[in-house]
Amino acid sequence: MDVKTKEKIAFAMLLLATIIIITPVAFIIILLLVRGLPALSLDFIFGMPREGMRAGGIFPAIVGTLYLTLGTAVFSIPFGILAAIYLNEYAQRNWLTRGIELAIINLAGVPSIVYGLFGLGLFVTFLGFGASILAGSLTLAIMTLPVIITATREALSAVPWNFREVSFSLGASRWQTVRHVVLPNAIPGILTGTILGLSRAAGETAPILFTVAAFYLPRLPQSIYDQAMALPYHIYVLSTQVPNVSVKIQYGTVLVLVLMVFILNLAASLLRTHFRKRKTW
């Protein structure tokens, strides 16, 4: 067989593998839309669950997920950005910095259920927050931290070094330089990475299992010390724990979560394209 034929066969195999991976993605999206859209109605989105979750809406789960995502943002964004500023603008190349980098890599790789155990041990039990929005948000925030740090650090390091040198030469201190020169130029990248991190937190189930998630709670949470329903856990409950839930409600709930996550992702990717076009350096 000559080399040209070999190449053709090889490329066809590569294409085939790619199709095998991509087709199911399209299939899943179409399946969710076709089966889920008919379930969506105002009553479904803004109504309380009834008859042991076999009827009615999923409003408490939607609100719970929004609160948890917001809580995650409050705790993870400030510390994540400050940590990235430390690594990119202040840290020397030494063992401490290397240690921090390894810690971030490991935080990113710790299985989500282990975060759940940690949250149970530290926030729920040791600090006495109980199963609550507070404990769940803190657990999700620590899990999201490595994503935000990594994205922010990339955005900071993309700001050209001579921007800083000009600022220093004008007599600005390091913090003034970071605050007025580096950060404004890095904001788009930071936003994109942060939104992606939060969208992942919104869809997580394992970390909230023992730290906040309520099986069935047909009212809205009143404070951060309350338990709450959440969409991912609700999907788990509907598809494995409660018998005879109509397929329509299952697909509808799944579609709502997927739409929330996709809207966040879309926002992130629009931001990215928008600012990339405007960038002049």
Added chain:
Amino acid sequence: MNKFIEHRIENLIFLSGIASIVFVVLIFIFLLKEGLSLFSGTNPIAFLFGRNWYPISDPPQFGILPLILGSLLVTFGAIVIAVPLGLAAAIYVAEVAPTWLRDILKSGIELLAAIPSIVLGFIGIVTLAPFLKNLFNLPSGLTALAGSIMLAFMAMPTIVSIIEDSIVSVPKNYKEGSLALGATRWQTIYRVILPAASSGILAAVMLGIGRVIGETMAVLMITGNAAVIPTSILQPVRTLTATIAAEMGEAVAGSGHYYALFAIGIILFIISFIINLLADFFLHRKKQRA
């Protein structure tokens, strides 16, 4: 005054910087604090190599060998499926696909990465499990194989994007040199580019394994959850992660069962720690050489 505030802010920046180390240490301490209590009553060998996981019988038996084997079987199956497909797709996206198609494929893979694992678990229950049940004539489609296929799919974005990155970062002149010598594009890919990208490929495999072995919800939903030593990939199995997720809700705080689940957490933490250090080592080696 200004100096004072600035000093405060820089202190805060430093504290946030080292927070990651603090959290890793805290996670390990809290797992140890609860998990090690198990070993006042159970010996570690019996825990690791015990063949029976009967946490609520009297007396309870906390042998996690079936769970370890369940995790290994599902992970092995997933990697066998995911690595060849992911490698092929990464090569196609990085080297073969025309630009317009490349953008579509990359968005498709990003889309897959964005789907929460609970959603893939649900899809697995309603589509994959019935399909496997009919295909192999099984009593139930919820098996190790279903878990492996679903996990392979979930690990794909990690594997494809890291391999693609490492292919793209192979210096251009390697490729040009090979093509100038008269090699075809395919010869250039497998003789020149892939060897040069091998560290990145190894890192992708390690991170893929890490993603798969730590995955919880999808596995809990579609592997059938039988804590027995698996003999076939068409049997239901139960993984380490799924055991914690399924049982912690019912375990009484302070009981042997509760401690045993934390002890499983220690094992998972150590596995992910080793895998991530290895992956980082491979990625670092690549950077130093390039």
